[in-house]
Amino acid sequence: MSAVRTRFAPSPTGLLHLGSARTALFAWAFARHHGGKFILRIEDTDVERSTREAVDAILDGMRWLDLNYDEGPIYQMQRMPRYKEVLAQMLERGLAYRCYMSAEELDALRAAQMARGEKPRYDGRWRPENLKPGQLPPAGIPPVIRFKNPLSGTVAWDDQVKGRIEIDNAELDDLVIARSDGTPTYNFCVVADDIDMRITHVIRGDDHVNNTPRQINLMHALGADPPVYGHLPTVLGADGTKLSKRHGAVGVMQYAEEGFLPEAMVNFLARLGWSHGDDEIFDRAELVRWFDVSHVNPAPARFDADKLRWLNHEHIKRLADAELGSRLVPYLQRSGLEVANGPDPATVAALLRDRAATLSEMADAARYFYATPHLPAEKVAEQVNDANRPALAELYDEFASLDWQRDAISAALKAASARHGLKPPQIMMALRVLVAGTPSTPAIDAVLVLLGRDAVRQRMASGLGLQR
Numbered sequence: 001m002s003a004v005r006t007r008f009a010p011s012p013t014g015l016l017h018l019g020s021a022r023t024a025l026f027a028w029a030f031a032r033h034h035g036g037k038f039i040l041r042i043e044d045t046d047v048e049r050s051t052r053e054a055v056d057a058i059l060d061g062m063r064w065l066d067l068n069y070d071e072g073p074i075y076q077m078q079r080m081p082r083y084k085e086v087l088a089q090m091l092e093r094g095l096a097y098r099c100y101m102s103a104e105e106l107d108a109l110r111a112a113q114m115a116r117g118e119k120p121r122y123d124g125r126w127r128p129e130n131l132k133p134g135q136l137p138p139a140g141i142p143p144v145i146r147f148k149n150p151l152s153g154t155v156a157w158d159d160q161v162k163g164r165i166e167i168d169n170a171e172l173d174d175l176v177i178a179r180s181d182g183t184p185t186y187n188f189c190v191v192a193d194d195i196d197m198r199i200t201h202v203i204r205g206d207d208h209v210n211n212t213p214r215q216i217n218l219m220h221a222l223g224a225d226p227p228v229y230g231h232l233p234t235v236l237g238a239d240g241t242k243l244s245k246r247h248g249a250v251g252v253m254q255y256a257e258e259g260f261l262p263e264a265m266v267n268f269l270a271r272l273g274w275s276h277g278d279d280e281i282f283d284r285a286e287l288v289r290w291f292d293v294s295h296v297n298p299a300p301a302r303f304d305a306d307k308l309r310w311l312n313h314e315h316i317k318r319l320a321d322a323e324l325g326s327r328l329v330p331y332l333q334r335s336g337l338e339v340a341n342g343p344d345p346a347t348v349a350a351l352l353r354d355r356a357a358t359l360s361e362m363a364d365a366a367r368y369f370y371a372t373p374h375l376p377a378e379k380v381a382e383q384v385n386d387a388n389r390p391a392l393a394e395l396y397d398e399f400a401s402l403d404w405q406r407d408a409i410s411a412a413l414k415a416a417s418a419r420h421g422l423k424p425p426q427i428m429m430a431l432r433v434l435v436a437g438t439p440s441t442p443a444i445d446a447v448l449v450l451l452g453r454d455a456v457r458q459r460m461a462s463g464l465g466l467q468r
Contacts, residue, residue: 004036005200008062008069009190011043012054015251016061018303019205019235019243022269026232027203028067029270029291039197040072045189047077061252065262066284074197076189083184086192086222087145087177095221096177098143099126121173122146145178147188147218155213160230160293162206167213175214187211191218199227203293206231230293233300235272243303255308259331259359261319264312273301281314313357324349331363332370342370343450351442351450369450372459373437380463383433389464391420391427392434396460404453409445434463 008024010016016024031038040062044050059073090096101109101122110120124130127148137143149172156166177188184192190211194202209231219226237243255265266284274297276282276290316324325346332339339345348366356362367373384392395416402408413431417424428444435456441447448456460466 002200004031004034005039005198006031006036006203007039007041007194007197007199008067009041009043009193009204010058011046011049012051012058013046013049014054015057016253017251018269018272021061021065021252021265022235022272023204023232024062024067025065025266025269026230026274026291026293026296027201028069029287030201030203030293031070032288033291036200037070038067039074039199040069041074041076041193041197042072043076043186043189045076045183045186057251057253064253064256065266071197074193076193079189079193080184082196083189083192084182087184087188090147090177090221091145094128094148096145096147097126097128098137099146099174099176100137100141100143101126102138102141119171124174127174142180144176144180146174147177147214147221149174149214149217155216157212157216157226157229159209160201160203160228161233161296161298162209162231163298165209165212169217172214172217175218177218187214188218191215191222194227195219195222195224201228201230201293203230203232206233230296232296233273233298236300236302238302238304240302257360259361259363260308260312261315261327261359263318264308264315267315268308268311271307272303273297273299281311281318309357316353316356316359316362319353321346321350324353328359328362328366331359332366335363335367337363337367337370339370343452347450351446355442368436368438368441372455372462375433375437375463380433383430383439384463388420388422388426388430391416391422392430392460392464393466394419395427395431396457396464396466399453399457399460402453404449406443406445406449409448413445431460435459 006027008027010020010024028038030036042055042058044055055073062069087096091098099122106122109123113120126143126146150169153169154166155169155172156164159165175187176185178184193199194215212229212231216226235243252265256262263283266287267282270282270287270291271280274291274295276286276295279286279290282290319327325344325348328345328349329339332345342348345366348369349362352362352365356365395412398412398416402412413427414424416422417427429439431444431448432439432441435451436447451459
């Protein structure tokens with residue numbers, strides 16, 4: 001195999017969605033697996049719909065997923081002189097011709113063909129060999145440029161995902177490769193780019209299957225060997241319908257905002273139609289080591305939001321405390337919390353990692369470590385009552401000199417419960433509400449240690465109405 005060169009070539013007309021991100025991941029993983037090069041190409045020739053915001057969204061998504069590219073980003077709009085050079089060469093060599101058929105004529109032709117039950121297609125009337133002697137171009141009609149597609153034979157390729165595909169050339173008409181205003185069309189630009197960039201393997205969505213025979217014929221006409229193609233199946237919603245926002249199909253950076261880890265997203269995207277035995281949880285290095293396009297399932301994959309959350313939680317549990325804490329910090333800050341006002345985020349993350357599926361959920365759960373909760377009196381009264389108030393007041397005093405360690409705090413809570421004839425939860429639930437503002441926290445002795453003696457006693461005094 002020659003040196004592998006793959007590319008990801010998105011159109012900057014919207015966000016980087018899951019399907020496109022998976023395409024980028026597979027092209028990247030294939031290149032990395034074979035020690036090749038991965039190129040990012042921005043196909044921005046649709047000037048009306050392409051935006052700088054969409055370009056930034058693509059670049060941000062690639063950066064977040066750590067899909068590092070070796071060349072690019074290469075913008076098609078910056079390659080216009082090269083496209084016009086190739087178009088001129090094709091006209092000069094008789095590989096293409098100018099077509100003066102008006103839009104009205106083309107519409108009438110297609111309507112007549114459909115009325116006869118035929119496939120609507122251009123009839124080649126402006127092919128040089130079909131012109132009548134002395135026929136001249138009509139005045140006032142700027143021509144398009146069409147590629148002289150072979151009239152017979154077949155075009156075929158061995159798709160890495162779908163297997164052998166063959167199309168009769170008689171099914172293909174002469175493709176427009178430049179519009180009447182001179183701008184080149186999508187299929188032409190793709191071929192010129194793939195040739196110039198020496199692309200060896202094209203991994204893309206199966207919505208491009210119909211483009212492939214046209215692109216292969218263009219490649220052959222230009223004297224180039226077509227790359228190896230692999231067309232990835234569609235990603236569907238869990239209900240089997242087209243993936244949409246209601247399934248959770250938002251731009252990948254929305255998942256970053258919501259506190260998903262890029263490692264988990266890479267893992268999740270890789271499992272959308274590809275597998276390595278029974279391995280469910282793996283990292284980027286393992287993906288690169290294992291990846292093979294031939295293992296992609298040709299059937300559509302299904303998006304499962306619950307599976308993504310589960311994978312994210314598993315990857316959260318894999319991170320070292322310090323790393324998880326550093327990743328938690330931006331989500332704490334986004335919530336308006338001052339990290340310097342509380343414990344080391346690494347210790348907080350270690351305590352909460354088993355309870356939060358995303359970093360944003362972890363930041364919400366960690367709020368009481370960095371900001372004093374303020375519960376209405378009636379909510380406090382649901383847990384603090386005449387039965388446990390004396391025990392809590394004693395603990396407030398005892399905490400002033402207690403060795404501030406989990407085992408000492410745990411022993412003090414149990415002893416206070418026993419002295420007052422209470423069950424330990426009657427003390428612990430009340431303490432949770434007083435110091436954390438919620439009856440749902442990790443082990444209360446661990447929470448108290450992290451909050452610190454002073455913060456715990458201040459919150460207890462405030463909730464119990466004690467003199468300080």
